[in-house]
Amino acid sequence: MNHCIESLTWGDFVIHAIMDLGISSAVPDPSVYYAGSFGMRFRFWFQDPLKLCRVVLAEVCDANPHLIVSGELRALQPVFQVYGRRQVFSGPVVTLKVFEDNVLVREFLEEKGNGRVLVVDGGGSLRCAILGGNPVVQAQNNGWAGIVVNGCVRDVDEINGCDIGVRALASHPVKASKKGIGEKHVPVNIAGTRICDGEWLYADTDGILVSKTELSV
């Protein structure tokens, strides 16, 4: 669990200070100007709000209309809420299909993330949360870049304290079942977009793009 101690502005920068109670691998997003630490447990970073607000995905779309026409680059329908401290994240996709069951979600996030993005198709269920605070803290500590959930999350305050990007349809207080049913690494259809294992996902404040291959952004 992370505890945010302070966020304050200094000139053009926003300074955040964090006390890490877990071992966190902080991979700075492009808005991070300088990051440092005192000992094992105290981290701080300066964020440039101009870069934070930079419209990266819009520029990608404008520069690659041919990829959009061919379907190599797809924009997810704007149905997601934004959670987690990283508003800008990207990485190779790992897919998972479940329905109101979160055992496999936790299993994935216990693995080393290596900058990957877990895309969970929860069938769009709004009846329970398939992602909670504990696995998100683990995902942060294991180096996942982000988690996109076609379903609900819970423990929103805890998730919003984590240095990771999370997108989900909504929050819900009820937990999911624990039968361990689901399919790993299968193509999923979420927010009007087919997404396959190994494709690349890019998220910023404008939305989410999926590309067949890594983009040079």
Ligand SMILES: O=C([O-])CC(=O)C(=O)O
């Ligand atoms: O227990 C659950 O199913 C979900 C949850 O709140 C957590 O993992 O933190």
Ligand SMILES: [Mg+2]
């Ligand atoms: Mg919980």
